[in-house]
Amino acid sequence: MQYNKQDHSLQTKPPSSSSIEFGEGENPQTNASIMVRDKTGDTIKKKRKAKRLPSFVSEEDLLAIMKVSKHKHHKFAYMMGFYSGLRISEVINLEARDVDMKKGTVFVRQGKGSKDGVTRLCPFFREEMFELMPLKKICKQRALQKAFIKACEESGVKERKPTIHFHSLRHGFCTHAIEKGIDITRVQVLARHENIATTNVYTHLNPKIDLDEFNRKF
Numbered sequence: 001m002q003y004n005k006q007d008h009s010l011q012t013k014p015p016s017s018s019s020i021e022f023g024e025g026e027n028p029q030t031n032a033s034i035m036v037r038d039k040t041g042d043t044i045k046k047k048r049k050a051k052r053l054p055s056f057v058s059e060e061d062l063l064a065i066m067k068v069s070k071h072k073h074h075k076f077a078y079m080m081g082f083y084s085g086l087r088i089s090e091v092i093n094l095e096a097r098d099v100d101m102k103k104g105t106v107f108v109r110q111g112k113g114s115k116d117g118v119t120r121l122c123p124f125f126r127e128e129m130f131e132l133m134p135l136k137k138i139c140k141q142r143a144l145q146k147a148f149i150k151a152c153e154e155s156g157v158k159e160r161k162p163t164i165h166f167h168s169l170r171h172g173f174c175t176h177a178i179e180k181g182i183d184i185t186r187v188q189v190l191a192r193h194e195n196i197a198t199t200n201v202y203t204h205l206n207p208k209i210d211l212d213e214f215n216r217k218f
Contacts, residue, residue: 055161057082057172064155065148073132073139074147080106081169082176083122085191087112088166092141096130108192117192174199 057065062082069075077091084106086094098107099121108117132138139147148166152158161168170191177187188199 054171055163055165055168056175057157057164057168059172059176061155061157061161062169062172064157065151068154069147069151071147073135074144074151076129076132077135077139077144078148078151078169079122079124081166082172083124084119085170085173086119087170088141088144092134092136092139092144094133094135096133099125099130099133101125101127112192115192119190119192 059082062078065078066075069078077088080086080091080094081088086106086108090108093109094106095109098109099105100107101121104121104123106119106121108119110116135144145166148169149158149164152161152164158164174187174191177190178184184199185196188196191199193199
C-alpha cells in the first residue's frame with residue numbers, strides 16, 4: 001500500500017489469484033431455542049434470535065472506496081477508521097493535539113463510555129492532514145456516514161457487502177490486525193474493548209489464519 005500526497009489516495013498491488021477473501025457469515029446457532037419465563041411466570045420456549053457477524057472492510061475494499069471519494073476530509077476519515085480503528089464519533093471529534101506523529105499514536109478523548117484511550121496512528125497520516133482537524137468543523141457525523149455509504153455503492157463494495165457502514169472500517173481494523181498475526185490481547189487494547197469476547201468475534205470474520213494452520217497440519 002502506498003500513499004499519494006496530492007489527492008490523499010492509496011494504491012496497492014492487486015491481490016494474487018491464490019489469496020482468499022471471506023465475506024460475511026452467520027452464527028450457525030440460529031435455530032437454537034432457549035427456555036424463558038413469561039409475565040405470568042410460566043416457562044415457555046423462545047427461538048433464539050439469529051446472530052449475524054458484522055460486515056468488515058478489507059484493504060482492497062478501502063482502496064476501491066478511496067478511489068471514488070472526491071473530498072480529502074472523507075478520505076482522511078476512512079483512513080483513520082480503518083488504520084486507527086476509530087469510531088465515527090471519534091473521527092469527527094479528533095483534534096490535532098491528539099495526534100503524536102513521533103510516537104505514532106492517537107489519543108482518543110472521551111470515546112465509547114466516556115473513556116479515554118490510545119491507539120496506533122494511521123501509517124499514511126501526513127502533516128497536511130492536521131488542517132482537516134477537527135473534522136466536525138467541516139463535516140457532521142450523519143453527513144460522513146452518508147458519504148461513506150455512497151462511496152460504497154459507487155465502488156461496488158456495498159453490492160458484495162449490503163450491511164456495510166462506517167463502523168465496518170473499525171471491524172476491518174480488528175480483522176486485518178488479527179489476520180496479520182497480532183496477538184488478540186494487543187488488538188483488544190488498541191480497539192479499546194473492555195471484554196476479550198468482543199475482540200474474539202473478529203477471528204470468525206476472516207478465518208484465513210485458522211484455515212491455513214489447519215491445512216498445514218491436516
